[in-house]
Amino acid sequence: MKSNLKKAAVFAGCSLLMLTACSGATAQISNASDVLFQVGDVSVTRGTEYELIKKSNGSTMAVTLIEQAIMDEEVGRGDDIKKQAEKQYETNTSGSEEFEQSLIDAGYKDKDDYIEKVIIPTIQQEKLLDKYFEDNAKAIKKEYKPSIAKILMCDNKDDANNALQALKDGTDAQTVFDQYASESATYGNEEIVVSTLLEDSIPTYVINTLYSAKETGVIDEVMSDDNDSSGAYYIAILTSNDYDENRAKIQEDLVSKASSDIAKECNVYYMKKHNLEIHDQDIFDALRTSNPEYLINHPELAEEDQ
Structure with missing residues (x-):
């Protein structure tokens, strides 16, 4: 179970599975000295690129990678999902021969790359929400009283x-x-x-x-x-007022009215379950500003934001 979360945490500098930061810690990449390009006497390395990306968009990318890892752990990418994704692709394209070329023009390698990066994660998100409304039923009932x-x-x-x-x-x-x-x-x-x-x-x-x-x-x-x-x-x-009997209807209604809040609550639930950890101080600080609720071992930070 931990393998996917560790892979997703590479960018975030995660080595364990809890969400907290080691004071002053900074994640490193093994090929940081590789030169990407040179302008005169100035060389730009992979390490420079990594630090730039991390500081400009690090928290967003880290959260995206962690969310994907959670979906892979909780939902997976089984044959049923792949078949559903293939069917959805065919429905979206409506037999258009130009559609795949438009994907390539948009930066995807081919049809399969688009299915892997876009359609399958979308299906996983839907299935993860279904699972969340079952797994965390007690807390959802207590908070929303449906x-x-x-x-x-x-x-x-x-x-x-x-x-x-x-x-x-x-x-x-x-x-x-x-x-x-x-x-x-x-x-x-x-x-x-x-x-x-x-x-x-x-x-x-x-x-x-x-x-x-x-x-x-x-x-x-x-x-x-x-x-x-x-x-x-x-x-x-x-x-x-039977939650189990009406779960699908309740889920549809709550998500339609508070999709952002529900998505965050779902993320926090599974972050706690998988005991995520971020070791990079820059990303920790960025999350403290953007999503303090994701710093699950520091609930006081989320309370400060309220």
Whole structure:
């Protein structure tokens, strides 16, 4: 398991598998003295190039290499992925004979090089997210408190009480929504993924109530937000708060609403699992500025950034 992570960590100066820095350490390359070109009396070596790239784009490249190593470890590049990538390539090209030449013009060696560097990593990213939502289910549930429900927003408490009673009496939900829903309501008579990502539009109390409910159906309570000056009231109809049963739907919704945050959380989860380490001080310092959450043995740095 460690081989791929070590290969990816060569640029980052990694020799172990934790993410921390050795104070003052600087990674070296074995062929640093090789001359790339010479201008007059000035020679530019591979070592010069390495330091330039590292200082200008080192943290980005290091993270990319580490992410790829994690995907290779967790998802792999098996025959099923290769077949899927080949099929996706054929779909993308639609039989165009010029497509491969356009790849070469863009800097790829050939079709296979493009599949290896672009299509397969894209498929791996998707599969890694699937795996993450399964592997880290407990933490995801705790943070996002997801459920599947319908939310009815009413303008006043009387309307909310009447709507609740009508639903309990068996009145068709659409009829109730048509009669009692506020004109400014964000949601109608449709099931949505309710989570903490909706705290700007749905009271936290409603989100928590749905997540902790023991039975599906109409929540027998008129709910409100004490911090909402509009005086809106809410009725909720719970379809399910079973995470495993709705994982695909929950994943799609959370990723669509917070793709960047979810991607970082996924990275951090697997960085911790594989105990990554960066030994180069320059890259450590760059990550401290750009992605302190990736310095997993220094959580205080991420807290400082908040």
